[in-house]
Amino acid sequence: MDLKTFIRDIEDFPRQGVVFKDITPLLANAKAIRYTLDRLVEMVGVHGVDKVVGMESRGFFFGPLLAQRLNAGFVPVRKPNKLPSEKISQTYDLEYGTDTLDMHSDAILAGEKVLVHDDVLATGGTAKATCNLVERLGGEIVQCNFLIELDFLKGRDKLGETPVKALLNY
């Protein structure tokens, strides 16, 4: 199955000059969802993942499905003022200005093996901030795993030694 046929380019969204990779056609097709999930599971290739961490909001589409297939728990990383219990926060740089992500303080136990999942790796700011949150709680990141990598933005350079994998590259 050619998954790229289920990903739509939307020009100038959310702002002028950005070509947005829209995965909603993929999400609307049952066979494409199953095929994507099977490929993501194959791509993990590591045993004993304890937690899958997914970033708000598009990391929530496949993150819990992946966690279920890996027999792992799912941990949401959320935008500010969404998590109700004690949390840790990480600020990161965007193209313009900064943003913050939160994770519950008890979401990861020291020594747990963690897979970080999101739909798109662009500049890598979101993934880097998420890795920092996991590591601050003592988690060991075994892989950062994406549906789509935008190669020209060099996001993987920000992630240093962490293994980075993507199903589709543009």
Ligand SMILES: O=P(O)(O)OC[C@H]1O[C@H](OP(=O)(O)OP(=O)(O)O)[C@H](O)[C@@H]1O
């Ligand atoms: O590598 P980066 O440059 O950090 O960009 C990647 C992030 O951007 C998108 O999320 P967005 O912030 O648009 O939020 P959304 O998932 O709620 O749409 C995408 O889902 C990733 O989380």
Ligand SMILES: Nc1ncnc2[nH]cnc12
């Ligand atoms: N071009 C893009 N398409 C979809 N999601 C993104 N997140 C950051 N850049 C993106």
